Amino acid sequence: MPRIPTRVILDAYRHDRLLPLLLRECRSINSAKNELRWLRERAVSIAHSKSTNRAATLLKSMCRARSRGVPLQYILSDQPFGELDILCKRGVLIPRADTETFTSHAASLISRDILKIGRPRDETPTAPLRIIDLCTGTGCISLLLHALLAPRVQQMSIVGVDISATAINLARRNLIHNVQRGSLSDRAMTDITFRPENVLQDVSRSSVAMESQQLNVVISNPPYISTESFTDGTTTRSVRIPEDIFYYHILSLSFNLKAGLVVLECGDRLQGRRVAALCNTLAQKYSRMDGLHVTVWPPANQGLDGSPPEDIEPCIVILHRTGSN
């Protein structure tokens, strides 16, 4: 990590005495200023007033925690995700804005291809929509999908799966929190369930798979830091969990369950291509090549901001089967 020039630190100190603390983790003065503003807003709202020492003490301790590398979302204990407010806790990965974009893309794919909204031949899909979200973490994908699809779908069930009991508890809290906030409709309480399962073991024999015979969608944002990224210094200290083994298991599961749409988030385009190749190999193994389309989104010629996406940007791999659903 490059050293921060003394000049920048002095500038930061002149602006606010707490800013150099945040600079340690933010590395740029603009993002440090933003984070200080958000921390201050929260400190003032917790202390109920601007003038008291309480807010100042609180702010100082928040900045100290941030300088030690504690993620801002853990300090503030929440993160906006679409229109939702997702609670965050140590031990569960924080939802990112990229996942927000991918989830809304998945929602539009679901309404286009599975619900066939906008097509005249069947107006209301009779079968309930069944979605499984593997490695759900905070439950953000399940909750946002429900928020986006609920106005258009009569019946749906979303199952969020995670191995960690902490994550499952947090996901349940998030469900209640967002229903109370009014950002999710009341039916979300019955439509969404979270359960502890191990994705790496044979989930297809477990309870989730048994109940989900007519599964439509498998969506997952598994922990995807590959072993080489873990050691080559491009990974920050707060997220060091080496995982690159989830995709094989998730894909075999989705082939077993005959899902019509599979959406997987990948760390970079290289990994995306790797996963796409794995899809084709597995499809041959399960002899389910008919009408299968594997795509990497955003497409290589047009990224989210109009320019071609870089190789280091995250992407999603979409398995889409035409005709089966």
Add this chain to the structure above:
Amino acid sequence: MFRPLHLTPYLRSSLLNPRPIPTPRLFSLSALSLANKALPPRLKIEDADLTIAYLKGTGPGGQKINKTNSAVQLIHKPTGVVVKCQATRSRSQNEKYARQLLADKVEQLLHGDQSRAAIKLDRARKKKASKMKKSRRKYRDAEDGKEGSQAEEDDVDEVDDLSENGDRLTKEQSPRQSPDRQQGHASDGAQG
């Protein structure tokens, strides 16, 4: 939105004075009616004309790094106006704000003085000017026949005039001035 604002003069006067006031304040009403007039609607910007960029900064992304950057940049392709917003931690919220900002900017570019933003600014300026005028008139009335234009320069004296002479002047004046000021307030209220 403006209704509570519109009612405030009535509420306050009825709370302060037990007897009902038959005639409303004409001058304040005129100022309020200016604010009451609906602003022209905000310009609708088509999605096709927009380039949305989520600014991520440089370096690795994804789960590798915990980024708190939620900045959104909008470019209006026909006019080339660029707007950036990093007000909140929520990307979707930032996008909403950025769209509003962009609509205002583009409209100002297209319509100039007739645009929503310009009208808003103009109203704020007029309101401030009339407020200043009123307060100036009030102090002039209060000071009438005594010190002339001293009241108007009151603030300037306190800050700038550090000479002993000036200091003594303001100190001597202050007790004499305060009852006058209060009288001024009272008369103003009754007149209204």
